[in-house]
Amino acid sequence: MKNVVILGSTGSIGKSTLDVIRNLKHKYKVVALSANSQWELLSKQVNEFKPESVSIADERCVDLLRNSLSGNSVQILTGENSVREMVSKENVDIVLSAIVGGAGLPAAIEVIKSRKTLALANKEALVMAGGLIMPMAKENGVNIIPVDSEHSAVLQALRAGRREEVKKIIITASGGPFRNHPKEKLSEVTKEEALNHPTWNMGKKITIDSATLMNKALEVIEAKWLFDLDATQIEVVIHPESIIHSLVEFCDGSVIAQMGLPDMKVPIQFALTYPDRENGNAKLLDLATLGTLNFQKPDMDKFPALRLGYEVVEKGGTMGATFNAANEVAVQAFLDNKIKFTDITKAVEHVMKEHNFIKDPTLQDIMDADEYARKETKICLS
Numbered sequence: 001m002k003n004v005v006i007l008g009s010t011g012s013i014g015k016s017t018l019d020v021i022r023n024l025k026h027k028y029k030v031v032a033l034s035a036n037s038q039w040e041l042l043s044k045q046v047n048e049f050k051p052e053s054v055s056i057a058d059e060r061c062v063d064l065l066r067n068s069l070s071g072n073s074v075q076i077l078t079g080e081n082s083v084r085e086m087v088s089k090e091n092v093d094i095v096l097s098a099i100v101g102g103a104g105l106p107a108a109i110e111v112i113k114s115r116k117t118l119a120l121a122n123k124e125a126l127v128m129a130g131g132l133i134m135p136m137a138k139e140n141g142v143n144i145i146p147v148d149s150e151h152s153a154v155l156q157a158l159r160a161g162r163r164e165e166v167k168k169i170i171i172t173a174s175g176g177p178f179r180n181h182p183k184e185k186l187s188e189v190t191k192e193e194a195l196n197h198p199t200w201n202m203g204k205k206i207t208i209d210s211a212t213l214m215n216k217a218l219e220v221i222e223a224k225w226l227f228d229l230d231a232t233q234i235e236v237v238i239h240p241e242s243i244i245h246s247l248v249e250f251c252d253g254s255v256i257a258q259m260g261l262p263d264m265k266v267p268i269q270f271a272l273t274y275p276d277r278e279n280g281n282a283k284l285l286d287l288a289t290l291g292t293l294n295f296q297k298p299d300m301d302k303f304p305a306l307r308l309g310y311e312v313v314e315k316g317g318t319m320g321a322t323f324n325a326a327n328e329v330a331v332q333a334f335l336d337n338k339i340k341f342t343d344i345t346k347a348v349e350h351v352m353k354e355h356n357f358i359k360d361p362t363l364q365d366i367m368d369a370d371e372y373a374r375k376e377t378k379i380c381l382s
């Protein structure tokens, strides 16, 4: 039996992870769950999966959760040490972090310090602090297994050759709901249109990130850190069907792709079972029925977020934390109907230019850059 902690179990990835574990319950046991404020769903999950401990970040929800679980022996935690308490338990084998946004960075650091395998969906942690997290993981002998479908695809394709034989990786992008939308009309798109992703059903923040192509920018940065690549070794191609999840090109010209219908349960399961595979219950790919797959170059003029992502890869330092924090604040402002869709990327670019760049930051410098970017973005959008 492998014991799993799921951080962010009430979100889109968290719920899919529980689906995967339902199917693999002969081999995987949930020992801890966490959420921000959705205490009712968390309570249901506790009743079904019977973890030893559970944590809720929003302190206003602790009593509601406790009352709903009266008579249940589960340990209920809150506060900044709760993640440490859950993940550092000796019986924990894998922690899947599906927290959204920068809130996931301290959790990722706790998992690494506790020397537990980290299955990472929370790409923002790497975007903010990949330069600190990756060496820390190495030092502690911790494996970081990507959950993102593109990075899972790269990890799988990399197994076809040796590291020094890799020429570049090619990350696919659906192009989002506005792939064919005229550039001059992008400023008029609504929240509802932006939340209507053509191929993936995800949490709100990543769905907006997919519409701006900010998600692809975050993934380019994530790939840099996970696979130790420079900007010239990471290509993005638009592939509207989301069947090829990413590819690796080797030095002899061979290109290895990982394919499947768009279903996050596949990369989630691979992250849990890595380096092995288990029978899954995903719908199977039928290429003849699909018929055609399409590819095109991304339009960085229409979607400047991707260009900014490459700038972050090239500059490193505090640029990732600034980029991520500005984007989080701007996405929330768009979701609150306070700004236009095109203001998201404009605000991020403005804050990246303004911030006091540090090339080799400490964790404190990164947290300061995050705080500065959140404040500055609010000011520039007000």
Ligand SMILES: NC(=O)c1ccc[n+]([C@@H]2O[C@H](COP(=O)([O-])OP(=O)(O)OC[C@H]3O[C@@H](n4cnc5c(N)ncnc54)[C@H](OP(=O)(O)O)[C@@H]3O)[C@@H](O)[C@H]2O)c1
Pocket: 007, 008, 009, 010, 011, 012, 013, 014, 034, 035, 036, 037, 038, 039, 057, 097, 098, 099, 100, 101, 103, 121, 122, 123, 124, 147, 148, 149, 200, 201, 202, 203, 204, 205, 206, 264
């Ligand atoms: N969804 C996808 O298909 C997908 C694919 C690839 C990568 N990812 C990445 O996976 C992560 C999660 O995405 P998602 O779509 O699953 O997001 P989501 O549906 O919004 O879920 C986010 C989870 O994080 C919890 N959370 C939010 N703020 C928190 C805080 N301050 N402290 C502790 N927990 C907090 C939420 O709790 P409450 O429910 O209580 O608010 C929820 O459980 C993101 O980094 C995303 O980029 C997602």
